[in-house]
Amino acid sequence: xxxxxxLATARSATDIPTGRLxxxxxxxxxxxxxxxxxxxxxxxxxxxxxWAEHASHTSTTAGAFNTFVLLTSSLFIVLAHQAASARDLxxxxxxxxxxxxxxxxxxxxxxxxxTNEISHGYTLFTxxxxxxxxxxxxxxxxxxxxxxxxxxxxxxxxxxxxxLPRVEYIGIYWxxxxxxxxxxxxxxxxxx
Amino acid sequence: xxxxxxxxxxIKIWAILTFLLFVSIVGPMAGIQAVTLITAFGIAxxxxxxxxxxxxxxxxxxxxVWYMLFTALIFLGLFFFGTSPDVLKAEGTNWVNPSPEQAHxxxxxxxxHH
Amino acid sequence: MTxxxxxxxxxxxxxxxxxxxxxxxxxxxxxxxxxxxGMQYMFTGxxxxxxxxxxAYVFRMxxxxxxxxxxxxxxxxxxxxxxxITNHGAIMIFWVAMPIxxxxxxxxxxxLMIGCDDMxxxxxxxxxxxxxxxxxxxxxxxxxxxxGGFGGAxxxxxxxxxxxxxxxxxxxxxxWLLAVxxxxxxxxxxxxxxxxxxxxxxxxxxxMYDIPIMVWMIVIASLLFMASVGPLIAGAVMLLFxxxxxxxxxxxxxxxxxxxxxxxxWFFGHPEVYVVLLPAMGAVAEVICVFSRKKLFAYKTILYxxxxxxxxxxxxxxxxxxxxxxxxxxxxVFTVTTVIISIPIxxxxxxxxxxxxxxxxxxxxxxxxxxxxLAEFLIxxxxxxxxxxxxxxxxxxxxxxxxxxxxxxxxxxAIIGFFTSIYYWFPKMFGRMMNETWxxxxxxxxxxxxxxxxxxxxxxxxxxxxxxxYNFKNFPDLATPDLHNLRIFATWSxxxxxxxxxxxxxxxxxSIFRGKKAGKNPWKANTLEWTAPSPPPHGNxxxxxxVYRPPYEYSVPGREKDYxxxxxxx
Numbered sequence: 084x085x086x087x088x089x090l091a092t093a094r095s096a097t098d099i100p101t102g103r104l105x106x107x108x109x110x111x112x113x114x115x116x117x118x119x120x121x122x123x124x125x126x127x128x129x130x131x132x133x134w135a136e137h138a139s140h141t142s143t144t145a146g147a148f149n150t151f152v153l154l155t156s157s158l159f160i161v162l163a164h165q166a167a168s169a170r171d172l173x174x175x176x177x178x179x180x181x182x183x184x185x186x187x188x189x190x191x192x193x194x195x196x197x198t199n200e201i202s203h204g205y206t207l208f209t210x211x212x213x214x215x216x217x218x219x220x221x222x223x224x225x226x227x228x229x230x231x232x233x234x235x236x237x238x239x240x241x242x243x244x245x246x247l248p249r250v251e252y253i254g255i256y257w258x259x260x261x262x263x264x265x266x267x268x269x270x271x272x273x274x275x
Numbered sequence: 276x277x278x279x280x281x282x283x284x285x286i287k288i289w290a291i292l293t294f295l296l297f298v299s300i301v302g303p304m305a306g307i308q309a310v311t312l313i314t315a316f317g318i319a320x321x322x323x324x325x326x327x328x329x330x331x332x333x334x335x336x337x338x339x340v341w342y343m344l345f346t347a348l349i350f351l352g353l354f355f356f357g358t359s360p361d362v363l364k365a366e367g368t369n370w371v372n373p374s375p376e377q378a379h380x381x382x383x384x385x386x387x388h389h
Numbered sequence: 390m391t392x393x394x395x396x397x398x399x400x401x402x403x404x405x406x407x408x409x410x411x412x413x414x415x416x417x418x419x420x421x422x423x424x425x426x427g428m429q430y431m432f433t434g435x436x437x438x439x440x441x442x443x444x445a446y447v448f449r450m451x452x453x454x455x456x457x458x459x460x461x462x463x464x465x466x467x468x469x470x471x472x473x474i475t476n477h478g479a480i481m482i483f484w485v486a487m488p489i490x491x492x493x494x495x496x497x498x499x500x501l502m503i504g505c506d507d508m509x510x511x512x513x514x515x516x517x518x519x520x521x522x523x524x525x526x527x528x529x530x531x532x533x534x535x536x537g538g539f540g541g542a543x544x545x546x547x548x549x550x551x552x553x554x555x556x557x558x559x560x561x562x563x564x565w566l567l568a569v570x571x572x573x574x575x576x577x578x579x580x581x582x583x584x585x586x587x588x589x590x591x592x593x594x595x596x597m598y599d600i601p602i603m604v605w606m607i608v609i610a611s612l613l614f615m616a617s618v619g620p621l622i623a624g625a626v627m628l629l630f631x632x633x634x635x636x637x638x639x640x641x642x643x644x645x646x647x648x649x650x651x652x653x654x655w656f657f658g659h660p661e662v663y664v665v666l667l668p669a670m671g672a673v674a675e676v677i678c679v680f681s682r683k684k685l686f687a688y689k690t691i692l693y694x695x696x697x698x699x700x701x702x703x704x705x706x707x708x709x710x711x712x713x714x715x716x717x718x719x720x721x722v723f724t725v726t727t728v729i730i731s732i733p734i735x736x737x738x739x740x741x742x743x744x745x746x747x748x749x750x751x752x753x754x755x756x757x758x759x760x761x762x763l764a765e766f767l768i769x770x771x772x773x774x775x776x777x778x779x780x781x782x783x784x785x786x787x788x789x790x791x792x793x794x795x796x797x798x799x800x801x802x803a804i805i806g807f808f809t810s811i812y813y814w815f816p817k818m819f820g821r822m823m824n825e826t827w828x829x830x831x832x833x834x835x836x837x838x839x840x841x842x843x844x845x846x847x848x849x850x851x852x853x854x855x856x857x858x859y860n861f862k863n864f865p866d867l868a869t870p871d872l873h874n875l876r877i878f879a880t881w882s883x884x885x886x887x888x889x890x891x892x893x894x895x896x897x898x899x900s901i902f903r904g905k906k907a908g909k910n911p912w913k914a915n916t917l918e919w920t921a922p923s924p925p926p927h928g929n930x931x932x933x934x935x936v937y938r939p940p941y942e943y944s945v946p947g948r949e950k951d952y953x954x955x956x957x958x959x
Binding site for chain 3 (some may be wrong): 349362
Binding site (some may be wrong): 098099107108109110111114115118119122125126127129130143147150151154155158159160161162164168254255258259261262265266268269273274275 | 282285286288292296300305311312317318319322326327336343344346348350354358362363378
């Protein structure tokens with residue numbers, strides 16, 4: 084389908100490129116979505132003092148490893164952005180796929196963790212702590228998957244040298260997903 | 276299109292982040308709740324700020340992007356302070372709403388969960 | 390800077406592309422043109438308004454003649470009644486007010502008013518409409534599943550909404566929630582597009598205070614929507630899990646909290662009132678300036694009060710919950726903030742009246758609707774002060790007084806605001822004028838019956854008539870003849886009002902094809918959309934405009950013409 088971007092897209096009255104500005108607004112709207120869920124969780128957590136006992140059944144090791152994986156993948160995507168702005172396409176492409184690999188490892192660890200917990204009888208329905216746990220980490224996992232898909236699409240463009248700024252935009256999104264995890268980690272894994 | 280800017284040493288930042296992660300895991304081992312809160316949540320804030328500033332380039336981004344993000348956080352704080360008096364309230368003049376686990380514990384002396 | 394210059398260079402060398410005429414599908418269905426997407430939103434919204442109006446007709450007939458056969462529907466069962474009132478509320482707010490006021494007007498007007506050729510992300514714009522259309526289809530299909538459409542009231546309070554043994558709509562409830570969630574996603578995408586477009590794609594020379602109030606209002610409304618809807622999206626996921634999977638987020642038996650949903654809902658729901666109010670206020674501002682040939686009084690003050698209203702609207706949500714068992718100390722706080730928020734809104738109304746003062750007022754149809762908006766919304770606002778006081782609200786809560794109050798706010802917003810804008814921008818949308826006489830008949834035929842519907846409902850509410858009663862015959866105190874006559878009067882007024890929409894529909898359809906040719910600027914207005922051809926072609930402007938002055942320079946002393954378009958060098 085032939086589609087030519089309108090001139091409006093190229094304008095920049097704020098001096099921030101349109102794509103990046105829109106990415107920031109996406110991040111803002113995501114902050115309130117995740118934030119709403121986390122705020123509800125915190126209120127319940129403060130009310131139900133006995134949830135600490137449930138939280139002790141989550142695996143700190145797995146959570147910590149996943150935090151490390153996400154931090155490292157954040158490093159890769161920012162290196163991809165650095166390479167893309169230096170127009171080193173091969174390097175940028177490689178780093179994007181390293182990031183996607185990080186996302187894969189994250190999801191694999193996550194699924195092992197979930198399997199382990201479910202097989203110990205801690206399911207979505209065990210109590211509200213576990214409901215929050217699965218819903219929040221599940222929503223986060225969906226964001227990880229979405230980010231990986233978008234990155235794979237962008238990497239095709241990078242190979243051809245097109246739409247290089249998009250590497251930066253997906254980077255901002257990926258760092259945001261990383262930051263969400265940085266807060267989910269103490270909330271669900273450390274605070275016992 | 277991409278505006279050029281200087282790139283800091285990302286690997287150094289990543290190393291600091293990893294170190295902070297290590298601290299936040301070790302923190303709870305001291306077994307003091309106040310220390311845990313600081314090492315867990317304080318460090319999460321520090322890490323988030325570092326990722327935001329250096330990886331998301333907020334340190335060189337226009338100032339009002341900060342404002343955008345903070346406004347969203349302030350509204351969440353507002354929601355928390357408006358709602359928590361109700362959600363955290365366990366009893367009123369004519370009613371009691373204990374958490375079910377507590378009620379459960381009162382009836383059969385604290386049954387074990389699974 | 391270099392980038393801005395290079396953009397300007399490409400724009401000045403830009404010539405209108407001569408596309409070959411696109412086929413039907415890519416022109417009307419899968420279009421990425423902001424004007425076509427705006428039209429799609431508008432026509433979908435009108436269809437939904439007809440459905441919502443039909444629902445109102447059915448349950449008003451049930452209330453006036455309980456248990457009798459309703460022409461065009463049949464006998465109304467209690468279950469059907471629940472479903473009708475629930476979906477009437479949800480449709481009128483989420484599928485009429487939102488798509489028409491924000492999406493249709495925003496899409497159509499923002500690029501035209503800020504002088505660019507399209508939205509910055511046309512394909513995301515198209516995606517936004519497509520998701521919205523799916524939400525419409527999901528909603529309508531929910532009426533036909535076993536158990537019928539959702540019947541737990543549009544506020545969807547658990548446990549009524551969460552458990553199907555209470556609401557008796559096991560399939561309707563999750564489908565309804567899904568439709569609402571999809572609709573939110575559509576408007577988030579649209580809102581990001583509106584905000585980014587206005588921030589980045591303004592015409593050369595258009596500074597912050599040169600942006601027409603209409604655009605400001607839509608952008609601020611989108612911001613409010615974006616900031617408030619997040620927690621509710623999270624909450625909707627939780628409610629959906631409660632409904633379909635059996636989690637217990639809102640079930641007190643297992644440690645959940647039903648009041649949490651009320652907080653999540655109204656934390657969104659109250660800013661939502663301002664989300665739909667602001668675009669209507671914007672349209673009224675444009676119309677009032679043009680038809681009184683005066684500069685908008687206190688442009689900057691209006692802008693600042695709008696921001697103040699927007700921020701304050703986040704501090705008032707719990708006034709919907711005064712009798713929900715919330716902490717009484719919080720009720721005091723929310724009473725105070727609720728009364729405070731009437732100040733900026735009153736200030737805006739005063740600015741509008743000051744704009745009218747001493748102007749050469751021309752009572753064309755759009756102007757009539759704009760003036761009606763001010764008067765009717767004022768009644769809605771003033772009655773809101775009573776409800777905002779937590780003491781009085783204990784008596785008034787869930788009575789017809791509340792119902793009449795919010796219809797006096799939402800009807801001016803969604804219906805009068807829509808008619809103001811459609812009569813005003815119709816020449817730009819379709820290139821032809823609407824018929825004035827029929828417009829005036831439609832105006833009086835809408836406004837008079839509207840007051841006849843809802844003024845009696847205030848009286849009924851003060852008499853203690855509860856909102857959610859299926860058959861008042863079961864309540865001897867409320868079944869007295871004098872109260873019942875008011876009910877019948879309100880019902881027939883509603884029928885009359887619906888009938889008077891037929892002249893509008895005919896006028897609308899006939900004018901699209903047969904109306905007088907409008908020309909570029911039939912109202913002699915200043916804003917940029919009137920410098921484009923009517924209807925604007927793909928790409929909007931022959932030459933992208935450059936802005937030299939604020940948008941409301943009417944009747945400037947010493948000038949021959951009484952208007953001064955934004956793009957004229959002098």
